[in-house]
Amino acid sequence: MLSAAPGGRVHGRSAGLGERLIEVGLLGCGLLSIFTTAGILFVLAIETFAFFREVTLAQFFFDTQWTPLFADKHFGIWPLVSGTVLTSGIAILVALPFGLLAAIYLSEFAEQRVRKVLKPALEILAGVPTIVYGYFALVFVTPILQAMIPGLAGFNSLSAGMIMGMMIIPMISSMTEDALYAVPNSLREGAYALGATRLSTIFRVVLPAAVSGIAASVILAISRAVGETMIVAIAAGQQPRLTLDPRLPVETMTTYIVQVSMGDTPAGTLEYRSIFVVGAALFVMTFTMNFVSQRLTRRYRSAV
Amino acid sequence: MASAGAPTAPEKLRMTQSAHSRPGRPRENSVNSEEAATKFRVRRLAAWFGSQQVLHGLDLDISKQRVTAIIGPSGCGKSTFIRCLNRMHELVPSARVGGEVRLDDEDIYGPGVDPVLLRRRVGMVFQKPNPFPSMSIRDNVLAGLRLTHQLARAHANEINEKALRSAALWDEVKDRLDEPGAGLSGGQQQRLCIARALAVEPDVLLMDEPCSALDPIATARIEDLIHTLRERYTIVIVTHNMQQAARVSDRTAFLLTGELVEYAPTDRIFTAPSDKRTEDYITGKFG
Amino acid sequence: MKHTGRRGVVIERLFVALCLGAVIVPLGLLLILFADVLSDAVQRLGWAFLTSFPSRKAALAGVYPAFVGTLYLSFITAGLTLPLGVGAAIYLEEYERRGRLANLIELNIANLAGVPSVIYGLLGLGLFVRIAGMGRSLLAGAATLALLVLPIVIMASREALRTVPLSLREGSYALGATRWQTIRQVVLPMAFPGILTGSILAISRAVGETAPLIVVGALTYVTFLPDSLGAPFTALPIQIFNWVSRPQAEFVLNAAAGIVVLLGTMLALNAAAIFLRNRYQKRTY
């Protein structure tokens, strides 16, 4: 058996109890994120179950009115869903063309130097607090739109949706730009060598090759719009209404949660539980979209 | 294709037609005659990446309907050279070209020449096969025509089959034309890329180490292909493989650090090189 | 033959211009937004605005308790989230690089980053306010925000840890240091600036959050400063929301001024992050 150097010891453990405690502590920190998810699921689930002991699923899914705060209570989720879909739809209609074209510019046309400035500049758009956008939509954009569109209410989904679209432009442009940038240059060269112009190379070769990355970015942006709260709470109104008319006040799922939270609703009441139910529906929607988006991202990362 | 009625093979490169833009050369028919007509006339060709000069004044003539091989150690400028022949070099930001390249006597760097049109006459096959991943085999073959909006639907199948046959790929893929091009083997992908280049009906085919990613059998098939294509196309092939150059080419150019050391008929280069450096390189004493 | 020709060139130029427009127009709108806010805000901004309590009279109302609330919140949030986030990052990068558990945690963090902030509010309401019995307190608000920005802190810290070259760790092990000694004395000091920068940016994000605090129960009309972790509180975004929602037009000016203070706070945090990054980046080891 080998003997260690004089005075030295090679057997036993250098890592003492302290060392192991630290590892356990760090593991705890890592597990906290899992507890957070579990906490969200737990909190949403218990209140949702309590809610559905008093309200039937039929009332929830087949009624067309949402009035839990009135004496004549209805619990049809669709007005909130339609408000959410409408505002997010408008947002994506704004953000999609801007985001895609901006991404094409940054990836295909801009010089490296320009790109290094413009890309982070665009990302500022996503860093501005949403309360600021809400203010802008209500105080600046809505009056301008009212001058142009007769019958536009003071609270409406158009103005809120448009500004929300502005906010999510960088989500689309950044992720799409990453996807375009990841398209190998050999494909562009292949197209050029066939005598393709720049435009047909972009539209027929580069964009199709990046399509799953682009889809991922768009889905993530929609998910972000669906979960966005303050812009719609401030500028789109707080009236649940089953409509797709962008000129009218609506209420989104997120706004409803904020609206109830502003009042002092005692725990255990149906109103209190209703915000967790709406939150659960919101969670399911955004979780699904994020999941699909991540799947798509992984696909293009492995494909390219 | 709108040009179907054009009487002569060389299509015009200029965006605006001018009366004297094209000397009406008759097509060279005698494939086997020793002194073939000149396809490319290269004079004082220089190329830069930023401030680094990588080609230092090359002079050479490339014959029509011949196979010209470019050999030389890695980094000597072979790829850069052939990319100057279809103006792909300038796609690299900061890249620059000097000197003169004439294709059928027309200066391809002259004013008014559209590189896009040039590239439809001078096709290229790359070192690594690069089929378009979002397209089927058929769409890959027709990509050049689709990308340049020249495809008449009626001829699509015909063109597709002809190009695939020319690339010696038809029999292997005729039952799976709608499957993705990326699903083929490396050698098949490379032949697909050749078919894609041929479908545009170029007169020149540039090949940058087309076999370096392939096994010996796939390589042999591509070499056979080059033999048959030689009857209709002018081919310039970059290769690291001496035997390959000896097998497929009529003339061989040896480049060293951006300079043309020797340019002669292939058998002469490989049997009796006149420059010591050429000899060292082909006998493997070099680098 | 058909060819690109002049028309093709013109179309391409137009398209490039269109694409550039898609970058410039949103940035221009952002500038208009800032200009609009600033022009509304000037009438209210001033020392008095920073040091006044809210009031029913718009001209007298200020952001003092909201500003103080935001400062408290950000310090407490940082205190909670930093050790936890850095700890998780160290675990994932230094102990358990791959493996089932690490994968699960990683996937989970990515998902948490996409959960709408208002749902974190519901988590805080259900878990901290009710179950943990913290009530609608400063601590409940900060804990909620801490969970909200935890994924950001973890991701930023992991990036920073990854920049430390393996050779340095090996050098330390070769001297007979244990894993934790290596982390403490070699890895963390080198990764520290990156961790700090990322964390400051995360806190800046927390400062701008409104919805979760509303759900957790921040007050909107506060005439006192919070004196303990258990005290009720308000914050800048809440105060702004309150002012924007008032029917009286003159409160809009207060909202604008509040926004300027909020953006100023965030800008200061971002500037600090950039300053730290530049300062430490110059140092080469």
Ligand SMILES: Nc1ncnc2c1ncn2[C@@H]1O[C@H](COP(=O)(O)OP(=O)(O)OP(=O)(O)O)[C@@H](O)[C@H]1O
């Ligand atoms: N995109 C580029 N930017 C800057 N320099 C480049 C670039 N491409 C090539 N070079 C340089 O130009 C010189 C010639 O390169 P080239 O690719 O033509 O060599 P090659 O002979 O084709 O080599 P190989 O046999 O390895 O393909 C080399 O010194 C190389 O470093």
Ligand SMILES: [Mg+2]
């Ligand atoms: Mg090369």
